[in-house]
Amino acid sequence: MITRFQRFLFGAMLLAAVVMAVVLIRMRERAHDRLIMAADSQPMNTLSTALSTAQVETITLLVANDMDGSLISVERKFPMPKDPNARARVLMQKLLEEYAAPKSTHPIANASGVDEVFLMPVPQQKGGQGEMAVVNLNAVFVQAQPSGIEPETLTLLSMIATLHANLPQITEVRFLVDGQQKDTLAGHADLTRVYLASDTQTAVRQ
Amino acid sequence: MLLSLCALLAVGAAAAQEAPPQSTLPDMGKLPAVPPATRAQVQPQYVVVLDAAHGGGDVGARFTDKLLEKDLTLGFSVRLRQALASHGIQVITTRDTDTAVSMVARGEAANHAMAAACITLHATATGSGVHLFTSSLAPTPYTKFLPWQTGQSAYATQSLRLSSEISTALGHTAVPVTLGRTSLQPMDSFACPAVAVEIAPLAGGNTTSATPLTDVGYQNRILDALTAALTQWKNDWRQQP
Ligand SMILES: [Zn+2]
Numbered sequence: 001m002i003t004r005f006q007r008f009l010f011g012a013m014l015l016a017a018v019v020m021a022v023v024l025i026r027m028r029e030r031a032h033d034r035l036i037m038a039a040d041s042q043p044m045n046t047l048s049t050a051l052s053t054a055q056v057e058t059i060t061l062l063v064a065n066d067m068d069g070s071l072i073s074v075e076r077k078f079p080m081p082k083d084p085n086a087r088a089r090v091l092m093q094k095l096l097e098e099y100a101a102p103k104s105t106h107p108i109a110n111a112s113g114v115d116e117v118f119l120m121p122v123p124q125q126k127g128g129q130g131e132m133a134v135v136n137l138n139a140v141f142v143q144a145q146p147s148g149i150e151p152e153t154l155t156l157l158s159m160i161a162t163l164h165a166n167l168p169q170i171t172e173v174r175f176l177v178d179g180q181q182k183d184t185l186a187g188h189a190d191l192t193r194v195y196l197a198s199d200t201q202t203a204v205r206q
Numbered sequence: 207m208l209l210s211l212c213a214l215l216a217v218g219a220a221a222a223q224e225a226p227p228q229s230t231l232p233d234m235g236k237l238p239a240v241p242p243a244t245r246a247q248v249q250p251q252y253v254v255v256l257d258a259a260h261g262g263g264d265v266g267a268r269f270t271d272k273l274l275e276k277d278l279t280l281g282f283s284v285r286l287r288q289a290l291a292s293h294g295i296q297v298i299t300t301r302d303t304d305t306a307v308s309m310v311a312r313g314e315a316a317n318h319a320m321a322a323a324c325i326t327l328h329a330t331a332t333g334s335g336v337h338l339f340t341s342s343l344a345p346t347p348y349t350k351f352l353p354w355q356t357g358q359s360a361y362a363t364q365s366l367r368l369s370s371e372i373s374t375a376l377g378h379t380a381v382p383v384t385l386g387r388t389s390l391q392p393m394d395s396f397a398c399p400a401v402a403v404e405i406a407p408l409a410g411g412n413t414t415s416a417t418p419l420t421d422v423g424y425q426n427r428i429l430d431a432l433t434a435a436l437t438q439w440k441n442d443w444r445q446q447p
Contacts, residue, residue, distance in 0.1 A: 148330025
């Protein structure tokens with residue numbers, strides 16, 4: 001014998017299940033929309049349009065010098081986009097152009113080695129506003145990177161230091177190659193770890 | 207419930223203890239713990255570990271079609287071993303032939319030796335002179351068991367002192383030195399004072415051309431300096447905390 005109370009309870013639970021299903025489906029749709037919007041605003045797609053409206057700014061590049069293992073601060077003027085992801089990518093682009101130029105102090109014969117830079121909040125950081133930059137290098141650049149502890153370390157440190165100098169909120173940097181984690185850059189410098197902006201301090205020439 | 211949790215933990219601990227040493231790529235979960243440096247109880251032996259980087263399929267840097275980094279580091283390791291042995295220094299090498307040795311196997315060789323110095327040998331076509339790298343891991347105090355992949359962090363201060371002694375010795379032979387910090391395997395897992403020695407060509411002045419890596423005279427200057435530094439380190443390392 002089913003009591004009236006049991007029937008009411010069943011009805012209430014059924015209603016709750018339906019409402020929860022509807023809410024979940026809506027949330028999933030919204031998350032999907034947000035993901036699409038985020039992908040659309042990535043620097044790859046908006047770099048050209050962002051640059052056309054960008055203002056010329058002074059940027060600081062920390063350029064590696066193979067002869068003494070140091071990073072030297074140089075200033076360049078360039079139209080910079082407003083979006084931090086796009087700014088980070090332009091910074092990397094400008095740094096690699098220095099390395100691809102003749103008589104470079106740290107020659108790497110590939111100026112378009114950074115496909116994307118993603119900025120995201122540093123996970124589990126206590127009270128901090130720090131961001132992690134994920135730098136996605138491409139395999140062609142990695143091929144052009146000279147092999148050795150010094151040349152590889154300097155490439156990474158100069159990228160980290162340049163990002164931090166212009167976007168101080170970047171406190172951590174990770175490197176991927178074609179979107180995948182790789183053990184080393186070209187046989188030496190560890191790419192499995194998260195680098196800290198403070199790692200670059202010993203190399204920067206005062 | 208609590209009982210089953212305890213049982214699970216016990217099984218987990220037993221499994222962790224029985225995990226065999228890995229000879230493949232590092233796996234954080236299964237790696238053996240680094241034994242602590244208990245030098246106080248045993249009569250300390252002065253052992254130097256030479257780690258000729260690369261080998262086998264890992265050729266390292268390609269200088270020319272025939273000149274590969276893996277061969278250069280091996281040749282250098284063999285000669286340095288002979289030089290140190292002639293000074294009565296006990297040497298353990300991570301490889302003596304052109305074979306691929308995993309990072310974990312190199313780490314095990316170094317850490318079982320309880321060495322006073324671990325030297326990782328590399329060569330590059332970039333820069334000039336000798337690049338001395340120590341680990342960029344943040345220094346940590348000694349603990350009974352050091353995590354495998356970051357065992358070097360407990361030796362940060364000693365590694366810097368060893369690097370400084372090598373730098374001084376190279377300075378005496380007029381070889382330019384570049385000091386740096388890096389994140390490098392297997393060096394980061396070495397539980398010993400460790401320095402990566404990377405040999406670069408010797409850049410010439412405006413009128414002279416660069417001295418190549420293969421120049422015997424140049425190599426001998428570096429060998430002599432390393433031998434002198436590691437002989438000196440024998441007197442200094444015991445005073446370390
Ligand atoms: Zn190497």
